Amino acid sequence: MIQKIIKPVSFLLLFSFLFLDVSVQPAKAQMIGTHTVIAAQKQEASRERVTAFLGRDDVQRALVQRGVDAAEAQQRVASLSDAEVTKISQAMDQLPAGGDGGLGTIIGAVVFIFVVLLITDLLGLTHFFPFVNHRR
């Protein structure tokens, strides 16, 4: 019973939140922020700003889905410019995340990759293994 209601209700909520956010955006009596000044100097369309604004929620949600604490995700997104947010919102999983990522799981693939990387390391094309000395 509850499960049946949850979906439409959450969609309704989601929608109303979207409207709430957007309707707050336009004309307010306030200082014109430096970001707007920069955007105006570059003659960027205000439409772009709205899409980036929607992108902020998406990015925040995506970060939470990937294990970042909700309050922290909000702060991270707030610290970025519109252009920077747009860049992440387009393809978070394709972006490089520096962390010396782990190995795959299939052993055959691991052996294969090990050999390839050992050779490329010896050729100086990669720097995968710390034990390969690359001081000339």
Next chain:
Amino acid sequence: MHFLQADRQLLIGLMLLALSLVLSGCGLLSTGSLLQMPGGPARAIVDNVPFFAQEELQCGPAALAMTLNWSGVTVQPSDLTPEVFTPDLHGSLQSALIGATRRHGRVAYPITGSETLLAEVSAGTPVIVLVNLGLSWYPKWHYAVVIGFDQEREEMIIHSGLNAYEHLSFRVFENIWQRGAYWGLLVLPPDRLPVRVGEEEWLEAVAGLERTGQWQEAATGYGASLQRWPNSFVSWMGLGNSRYRLYDLAGSAEAFQRAALLQPQNGMPFNNLAQVLKSQGKQKEALSAAQRAVALGGPLVGNFRQTLEEIESKER
């Protein structure tokens, strides 16, 4: 016995395959000749970059901690982990490093290309670089901090992973940095401009400080920019906005007046000036500034009208 033989055959096959893969991707083969800086010093090393050995997957926080400490912010890598690390990606995004830099009151200034890298290091600035230690189809993304180089020995000197002052040949560095799209990041005190600086890039980097509420640092950044480009409209606007947030109303009004002199046909400085004058209780002047903004119009005229209405409503 059989098992061993099969193993060896498999290994040889794999090696041949690997070699052909490597050779087919000939774009990978670099001579390192790109790493040259004509007229620059033969060698350089940046002092005062503390080294932090990284924890597993935590090269982002480690690299950022090294550069932040160099810039005068005392912070440990473990303090930065919640700010930059994304657990499910097993790493830290570039944008997270940028955002965290701003949260600590420092200017995040991205750079690209070898010549710029060597120029900044020569000028005594360490540079965070994103490198791919593996291959494009099997990436091992990693952040390291370039702290020096030696052109004669063709070596880069980096703080990386568990190694302080690691010496890496130009050729290898060029290969792994190329796969990181030559992306580098400067973490700067707001009064220190990069040696290769663009006005627009610097202002965008400083405006980033506003997003994290670092108004004092932002004001310093705009001040530095005005020393370099005295007629920078955006710098005066930014300075006005920052001073307003710091409750320096007189200074803020002065900055917007300077901006208005530079672009007298632009309503934005008049709108903001009107707000400041209103806060100062200068009703008449506020009214005339707001009217001026509305008269000049432009895409933000809606905001200007709101400002005017608010000031008028106070009059009644």
